[in-house]
Amino acid sequence: QDDIPSLKDVVPWPFGVAIDERETTGASSQLVTKHFGQFTPENQMKPEAIQPTEGEFTFAAADALMDFAVDNDLRVYGHTLVWHSQTPDWFFEKTVTDAEGVETAVPLSTSAEDQAVLRARMRTHIETVAEHFRTTYGEYGTAGNPIVGFDVVNEVIAESEPDGLRRSEWFRVLGPGYIAEAFEIASEAFNGGDPEGPVALFINDYNTELPAKREAMFSVVEDLLAAGAPVDGVGHQLHVSLAQPIGQIKETLDRFAPLGLLQNVSELDVGIDGTITQEKLVEQGYYYADLFDVLRDYDLSSVTVWGPTDTRSWRSEGSPLLFDGQLQAKPAYWGIVDRAQLP
Ligand code: G3I
Numbered sequence: 259q260d261d262i263p264s265l266k267d268v269v270p271w272p273f274g275v276a277i278d279e280r281e282t283t284g285a286s287s288q289l290v291t292k293h294f295g296q297f298t299p300e301n302q303m304k305p306e307a308i309q310p311t312e313g314e315f316t317f318a319a320a321d322a323l324m325d326f327a328v329d330n331d332l333r334v335y336g337h338t339l340v341w342h343s344q345t346p347d348w349f350f351e352k353t354v355t356d357a358e359g360v361e362t363a364v365p366l367s368t369s370a371e372d373q374a375v376l377r378a379r380m381r382t383h384i385e386t387v388a389e390h391f392r393t394t395y396g397e398y399g400t401a402g403n404p405i406v407g408f409d410v411v412n413e414v415i416a417e418s419e420p421d422g423l424r425r426s427e428w429f430r431v432l433g434p435g436y437i438a439e440a441f442e443i444a445s446e447a448f449n450g451g452d453p454e455g456p457v458a459l460f461i462n463d464y465n466t467e468l469p470a471k472r473e474a475m476f477s478v479v480e481d482l483l484a485a486g487a488p489v490d491g492v493g494h495q496l497h498v499s500l501a502q503p504i505g506q507i508k509e510t511l512d513r514f515a516p517l518g519l520l521q522n523v524s525e526l527d528v529g530i531d532g533t534i535t536q537e538k539l540v541e542q543g544y545y546y547a548d549l550f551d552v553l554r555d556y557d558l559s560s561v562t563v564w565g566p567t568d569t570r571s572w573r574s575e576g577s578p579l580l581f582d583g584q585l586q587a588k589p590a591y592w593g594i595v596d597r598a599q600l601p
Pocket of ligand 1: 300301343344412464495525572
C-alpha cells in the first residue's frame with residue numbers, strides 16, 4: 259500500500275467505498291483512508307439497523323462509523339431512509355385484538371387511518387435519524403458533521419409497472435405519493451427546507467444503465483421535479499458485469515444530465531461471470547479503465563465502490579472490486595490509476 263498511488267488523488271470526484279466496522283481498524287482502515295475520501299455505511303444506517311423495534315432507536319453501529327469518519331476526515335454518504343428491504347415488518351403492520359383478547363399483527367390497510375399511521379412512522383424515522391446526527395455531530399454542513407448526502411428512497415423503480423413504481427409495502431399502503439413525501443420530510447429534517455442545504459438528497463437505484471429501467475426512473479424523477487419535490491440527485495448503483503456495455507452507462511448519464519440534478523455512482527462493482535482467471539482479472543482491469551475514462555467526463559457528486567476488497571463484497575464470487583482479500587491492488591486498481599500498467 260505504501261508505494262502505490264492513492265485512488266482518491268487520481269479521480270476528479272470524491273471517491274467513496276462501502277464499509278462496515280471491520281474497516282475501522284488495522285490494515286483495512288489504512289486501505290480505506292489511503293484510497294478513499296468518503297464512505298457509505300454498507301448496512302448500519304438502514305431502517306432495520308436503526309429502528310429494529312418501533313420507537314427503539316439504535317445508533318451505536320452508525321455512530322462508530324461516523325466517529326471513524328470524523329477521526330479520519332472522511333465524508334459520509336447516508337444509506338438509506340425509505341426502502342422495501344432491510345426494513346422491519348412492524349413498519350407496515352398494526353396489532354389487532356380479537357374477542358378473546360389475543361393480539362395479532364396484521365398488515366396495514368389502505369384506510370385513511372392506517373395511511374396516517376405509516377406516514378407518521380416515515381416522518382418519525384427520518385426526523386429522528388436527522389436529529390440524531392445533528393445532535394451528536396453538529397449542524398449539517400459544519401466541520402464535525404461528515405454527512406454530505408443521503409439516499410432518501412432506495413430501489414423504488416420497477417420498469418415492469420405502468421407507472422414505473424415498485425409495488426412495495428410503502429406503495430401498497432400509501433400509493434405513489436410516498437416518494438415526494440419522503441423527500442419533503444428529509445429536506446425539512448436535514449436542510450431546514452433549504453433547497454441549497456448541505457445534505458444532498460438522492461433517489462438511488464440499480465440497473466439504471468439498462469434502457470427500460472433508465473426510462474422508468476427518468477419519468478419518475480421528471481414527475482417528482484414537476485411536482486416540486488426537493489430531489490437533489492440521482493444515484494446509479496452500477497452493480498454490473500464485464501458483459502455490460504459501457505456505452506449504455508454513458509447513455510444513462512447523458513439522459514439525466516439535462517434535468518440539472520446531481521448524479522452519483524453509488525454502489526459500483528464489476529462482477530466476473532464464471533471461473534476467476536488471471537485473464538479475466540486483466541479483462542476486468544481494462545473494463546475499469548474504460549469505464550473511468552467515460553466517467554471522468556461527468557461532473558459526478560461522488561463515485562463509490564461497493565466494498566473495499568473482493569472478499570468483503572456482497573458478490574465475492576465475482577471478485578468485482580479493486581483490491582483482493584490480501585488487500586493487494588488488482589488489475590482493476592491499475593485500470594483506474596494507470597492503464598499503461600496493464601499487460
Ligand atoms: O445482521 C445479520 C447478523 O446478525 C447475522 O448474524 C448475519 C448472518 O447472515 O446476517 C446479518 O445480516 C446480513 C446483513 O447484510 C448485515 O450484515 C444479511 O444476512 C445480509 O443479507 C445483508 O446483506 C446486505 C444486503 O445489502 C442486504 O440487502 C449486504 O451486506 C449489502 O452489501 C447489500 O447492499 C445493497 C444496498 O444496500 C442496496 N443496493 C444493493 C446492494 C447489494 O445487495
